[in-house]
Amino acid sequence: MSTVLSPATGLSGIVDHGAASGSSGAPWVRSLRAAALDAHRELGVPTTRHEEWKYTPLRRLVERDWAAGEPGPAVFQRELPRYDEGSIRIVLVNGRFDRNLSETEARSPHWVARSLRDAVTEDDAVVREWLGQVGPKTTQAVGREITPDSHTFAELNTATFEDGLFLHITGDVAALIEIVHVATGDGQAFAPRVLVVAEEGARARIVETYVTDGEGATFTYPVTEVVVKEGANLEHVRVQDEGAEAFHIANWQTTQAAGSEYHSFNVCYGAGLARVDQGIWLDGQATVTRLDGVVCAGGDQHIDNHTRLDHAQPNSNSFEVYKQIVDDRATVVFNGKIFVHQDAQKTDAKQTNQALLLSPTATIDSKPQLEIFADDVKCTHGATVGQLEDLPLFYMRSRGVPKDQAEAVLVYAFAAEVLELITHVGLRQALERRLYEKLGVDLGA
Amino acid sequence: MLQIANLHAKVAEDEREILKGLTLSVKPGEVHAIMGPNGSGKSTLANVIAGRETYEVTDGAVTLDGEDLLEMEPDERAHKGVFLAFQYPVEIPGVSNTYFLRAALNARRKANGEDEMDALAFMKHIREKVKTLGLTDDMLSRSVNEGFSGGEKKRNEIFQMAVLEPRLCVLDETDSGLDIDALQTVAHGVNALRSPDRAFIVVTHYQRLLNFIVPDFVHVLMDGRLVKSGGKELALELEAKGYGWLEAEVGATA
Numbered sequence: 286m287s288t289v290l291s292p293a294t295g296l297s298g299i300v301d302h303g304a305a306s307g308s309s310g311a312p313w314v315r316s317l318r319a320a321a322l323d324a325h326r327e328l329g330v331p332t333t334r335h336e337e338w339k340y341t342p343l344r345r346l347v348e349r350d351w352a353a354g355e356p357g358p359a360v361f362q363r364e365l366p367r368y369d370e371g372s373i374r375i376v377l378v379n380g381r382f383d384r385n386l387s388e389t390e391a392r393s394p395h396w397v398a399r400s401l402r403d404a405v406t407e408d409d410a411v412v413r414e415w416l417g418q419v420g421p422k423t424t425q426a427v428g429r430e431i432t433p434d435s436h437t438f439a440e441l442n443t444a445t446f447e448d449g450l451f452l453h454i455t456g457d458v459a460a461l462i463e464i465v466h467v468a469t470g471d472g473q474a475f476a477p478r479v480l481v482v483a484e485e486g487a488r489a490r491i492v493e494t495y496v497t498d499g500e501g502a503t504f505t506y507p508v509t510e511v512v513v514k515e516g517a518n519l520e521h522v523r524v525q526d527e528g529a530e531a532f533h534i535a536n537w538q539t540t541q542a543a544g545s546e547y548h549s550f551n552v553c554y555g556a557g558l559a560r561v562d563q564g565i566w567l568d569g570q571a572t573v574t575r576l577d578g579v580v581c582a583g584g585d586q587h588i589d590n591h592t593r594l595d596h597a598q599p600n601s602n603s604f605e606v607y608k609q610i611v612d613d614r615a616t617v618v619f620n621g622k623i624f625v626h627q628d629a630q631k632t633d634a635k636q637t638n639q640a641l642l643l644s645p646t647a648t649i650d651s652k653p654q655l656e657i658f659a660d661d662v663k664c665t666h667g668a669t670v671g672q673l674e675d676l677p678l679f680y681m682r683s684r685g686v687p688k689d690q691a692e693a694v695l696v697y698a699f700a701a702e703v704l705e706l707i708t709h710v711g712l713r714q715a716l717e718r719r720l721y722e723k724l725g726v727d728l729g730a
Numbered sequence: 731m732l733q734i735a736n737l738h739a740k741v742a743e744d745e746r747e748i749l750k751g752l753t754l755s756v757k758p759g760e761v762h763a764i765m766g767p768n769g770s771g772k773s774t775l776a777n778v779i780a781g782r783e784t785y786e787v788t789d790g791a792v793t794l795d796g797e798d799l800l801e802m803e804p805d806e807r808a809h810k811g812v813f814l815a816f817q818y819p820v821e822i823p824g825v826s827n828t829y830f831l832r833a834a835l836n837a838r839r840k841a842n843g844e845d846e847m848d849a850l851a852f853m854k855h856i857r858e859k860v861k862t863l864g865l866t867d868d869m870l871s872r873s874v875n876e877g878f879s880g881g882e883k884k885r886n887e888i889f890q891m892a893v894l895e896p897r898l899c900v901l902d903e904t905d906s907g908l909d910i911d912a913l914q915t916v917a918h919g920v921n922a923l924r925s926p927d928r929a930f931i932v933v934t935h936y937q938r939l940l941n942f943i944v945p946d947f948v949h950v951l952m953d954g955r956l957v958k959s960g961g962k963e964l965a966l967e968l969e970a971k972g973y974g975w976l977e978a979e980v981g982a983t984a
Contacts, residue, residue, distance in 0.1 A: 675784070680820040683780045684834040684890065685808035685841075694833070698824030698873075705824075 294330050294347040296441070299474050302353035303445035311408045317417050321443035328437035337434065340618040340650040341560055341589045346532050351474040351504050353445065354379045357467065361498045365465050366526075368492060368712040372461040373398070379468060380477040380507075381448040386465075395456030396489070401449035401478055411482055412451055417443055419480075419510035420538035420564045421595045426627045426658035434593060436562055439536035442476040442508040449478030454517075458489040461709050465494050468527065471501025479509040483517040490520040492712055495535075495555075497528040502557075504532040511539040511547070515569065518546045522707060526555040526719065529584060533559040543569025543598070550707060551578040552716055553588050554723055560589040567629075570600045577703045578607040579716075581723050582615035582647075589618035596629040596662075607638040608700045610724075611647035618650045625657040625664060632659065636666040641673065641699050643692075693724040731929055732756040732779075732799075732898055737790035738954075739771075739778050747788065748774045750954030756898070759926040763940055763965060764933045766951035767973045772933045773817060775951070776902040779931070780814035781807050794898065808834070809841035811897030815887040815904050822874040827886070830874050831856065831893050838894065859892040863919050881912035888919035899923070900931045905939035917942030937969035952980055 303322055309315070330347055331338040357378035365386075367374065375398050376386035382400035391397055404412045421433040450464060468475050483489065497503055505527065513519050527533055533556040541547050553559055565574055574594065582588045594603055603623070611617045617640065625632045640649040653666040673695055681691035697720060704720070707713040732755070739749040748771045756762055766772050778785050779792065781804035792799040794810055802810070822830070836846040847855065860867060863885060875883050884904055891899055901920070905913055920930065920943050932943055940948070940962065948964040949956045952973070957980045958964065968976075 677820050677822050679780075679782055679804060680816065680822070681830070681834070682804040683782075683808055683812075683814050684830070684894065685805050685838040686830070686833050687805050687837055688803065690833065690837070691805075694825055694830075695822070698822060701824040 295349045295351050296330060296347060296474075299351055299353050299441065299445055300325065303441070306445075310405055311413075313413055314405055318444050321417070321440040324435070325437050325440035325444055328435055328440065331437065337591065337620075340616070341558075341587065345558060346504065349472065349502065352472055354447075354468075354473040354475040355470060356381055357469050359385065361467065361469070363496070363498050365467065366463075366494045366496060366715070368463060368715050369461045369709065372463045373458075374463045374465065375450055375452070376465045376467065377448075377450060377477050379470065379473070380446065380475040382450055392460075393456070393458065395454065395458050395487070396462070397453040399451050401451045401480060402447065404451040409451065411453060412480060415482055415510065415512050416480055417510075419512055419540045419566070421566045421593065422597075424597060424626050431595075431624055431626060431656075431658070434562070434564070436536050438506045438534045439508050439562070442478060442506050442536065446476040446478040446508070449480070452479070452481045452491075454481070454483040454487040454489045456487055458487075461712065462489055462491045463494070464491065465496070466505070466507065467496055467498050468503040468505045468531070469498040470503060474504040474506065477505065477507040479507070481510070481519075482512045483514060483519050485515045485517060487514070487517045488519075490709055492522040492524065492709075494524040494526065495533065496526050497531050500530075502530040502532065503527070506534045508536045509538070513539065513541045513545040513547050515542045516544040517542075520548045520708060522550040522552065522712060523561075524552045524554070524716065525559055525561070527559075528555065529557050529586070531556040535561045537561060537563045539565045541565065541567050541569065541572045541574065544571050545569065546573040548575040548706070549577065550703070551590060553578070553580045553582070553590065554719060556588070557585065558587045560591070562591045562593070564593045564595070566595050567597055567601050567603070570598050572598075572601040574601070574603040575706070576603065576605040577706060578609075579700045579703050579720075580607070580609040580617055581700070581720055582610070582617050583612040583723065584615060585613070586615040588615070591620045591622075593622040594624070594634065596623070596625045596632040596634060598628060599630045599632070601629070602633045603635070605636040606703055608703050609638070609640040609649060610643065610696055610700060611640060611649055612643040614644070614646045616648040616650070620652045620654065621666070622654045622656070623664060623666075625655075625659050625662050627658040629659045630661045632662040632664065634662070634664045638668050639699070640670045641696060642670060643673065643696070689725070693721060696724055697721060731758050731795060733791070733793045735791045737775075737778070737792060738788045739774055739785050740788060742784055742786045748954055749778070751790070752951070752954065752956055754949065754956060756929045756931065758897075758929055760947065761924065761930040761932060761943065761945045763945035763948045764931060764951050765935070765937070765948060765965065765968055768935065770951045771954045772935075772951055773902055776814055776900045776931070776933050779900050780804060780812060805837065806841070808894075808896070809838045813891050813894060813896035813899050815891060815899065815901045817903040817906060819875050819883040819887050821876045821878075823876045825874050826871055827874050828856070828870045831890060835894060856893055859889060862922060863889050863892060864915055865889055880907040881909065884908055884912065884916055885919070888916050892919060892923060897927065898929050898931070900933070902933050903935060904932070905934055905936060913939065914942060937965045940965045950976055952976065
């Protein structure tokens with residue numbers, strides 16, 4: 286009994302394209318891509334018999350024949366998101382760095398944003414050091430080995446990405462950095478690739494937003510790698526708001542060094558089928574990590590988030606809160622792994638995931654998974670699934686708030702606990718407005 | 731203004747009737763006190779008027795200015811001027827008092843064909859009320875009732891009432907759990923709202939509140955019916971004698 290789909294799937298066009306184009310660049314890139322291609326071929330496309338894909342069937346994805354994505358247009362049918370007029374905005378269209386839409390002239394000496402393709406071609410030393418190297422490593426623990434998870438779509442991205450963004454943050458960047466990923470073109474597959482390296486003591490706020498433009502189904506399989514060096518502080522919001530026909534399977538990896546802070550927010554509103562695998566490797570002492578998520582799924586959406594946090598060093602704190610709203614016939618999956626490695630004494634890890642079911646046909650599959658190999662740690666987790674309570678609803682209605690609005694306000698309040706932690710006001714308000722839109726309520730001015 | 735005729739009601743998923751033929755008429759400007767022992771149906775009456783769905787009306791009629799109140803959703807009733815001050819005000823984390831009240835006020839204004847109040851005019855409107863009720867501004871930005879003390883919650887109910895300016899105010903055991911100072915503040919707030927075109931139904935177990943909110947009528951609710959009505963002196967009689975003598979009297983005539 287095989288746990289992978291046969292190689293003759295709808296992804297073979299992309300794989301072949303990757304095999305054909307992976308032969309350029311410096312030797313390290315060629316070998317990185319070749320190894321990734323082999324790994325993807327070996328891993329294949331998982332079925333629901335694979336433990337990590339138990340609740341997320343990919344049949345609908347592989348039924349289609351996907352073509353390797355073409356470069357996108359210069360103009361779009363929709364307005365691209367912008368949260369702050371004063372922000373630094375970088376736009377990637379169909380996975381390619383768009384020089385016309387992006388700000389490339391750094392206003393301060395504290396950051397550089399450039400095409401990843403260029404950076405690879407020029408054999409940038411920082412890119413060479415980190416590309417494909419971020420995330421969990423293998424360690425030894427009492428009687429066993431703790432190994433990183435395998436990610437077949439991340440391997441596919443490494444083997445096939447055309448371009449992407451290299452963002453190098455070397456100091457304190459005051460302006461919000463907005464990275465906008467646009468995907469357009471029916472039947473096309475895109476592999477956006479982002480590498481963010483925040484040097485020692487650097488500080489920035491980043492928001493990555495994934496949208497689609499126009500009609501048609503797209504398949505985006507992005508990889509974002511984030512390096513947070515000693516004492517650096519990054520707030521990183523990821524917003525997935527693609528169209529209802531879109532497929533989105535993402536990999537997001539972070540490595541944190543000693544004394545660093547990383548606040549991550551995974552906001553999932555869009556796509557027909559979406560999966561994010563987020564991994565954070567705590568590779569230094571006294572780090573602080575937030576790993577928060579807001580999911581709002583309706584219609585026939587299927588949204589799956591797998592998070593993995595590896596406490597590999599002592600004295601670090603992590604907090605994870607997921608708020609998930611599930612309506613109509615939608616399905617939401619959450620799997621939250623926390624590994625506390627043998628050396629990671631005095632770890633304090635707290636995980637909470639809550640789901641609000643708004644319809645009898647909505648589904649939530651939730652699985653916290655703590656594996657602890659150190660003995661002096663504090664780890665807690667809690668999972669709840671509930672519905673809107675009658676009493677607050679009646680209370681609001683008895684004051685005159687109409688039912689739909691009262692429901693939306695209560696659902697919003699449920700998610701607000703996480704959204705309120707986003708420090709950029711314009712961004713937070715835009716995400717709140719979008720949530721209300723999704724909930725079908727017009728709040729007026 | 732409010733006409734209740736032969737009202738029968740029960741908890742939706744329960745067979746047992748709680749209200750068994752209650753009749754009451756309330757005119758504008760009047761203050762009616764409903765007193766009665768625990769379990770007599772006082773809270774049921776208050777909740778049925780406001781439209782709580784956990785109660786089911788099995789017979790009788792409730793009209794407001796001739797319109798069938800029972801046909802209306804809770805929010806429609808509020809738009810017509812009904813307000814229930816809860817016995818146990820509900821905490822709503824993540825929703826600020828100000829936001830909540832503005833949403834409520836504007837929903838009513840919209841339903842009645844009036845313009846919505848903009849943020850500036852609204853803030854001016856509520857700051858006046860804050861002052862008269864001796865509240866603090868920080869209560870406005872806090873989440874609705876979240877972490878409020880018992881007294882703060884009750885004051886917040888009266889504050890909301892003052893902001894929304896309803897025509898029919900139903901106070902469900904607003905005095906429960908209040909010390910004498912808080913009781914006076916709440917009563918002062920209610921008295922400030924008394925006017926010729928606004929009516930009150932004050933549901934209470936004890937006479938104490940009625941020292942401060944002096945009613946025009948006192949009704950005794952027992953076993954789902956109003957068994958005795960009178961003026962404010964009836965409350966004093968109940969305070970002195972308890973409910974026992976009435977039970978005997980009702981039992982004798984039943």
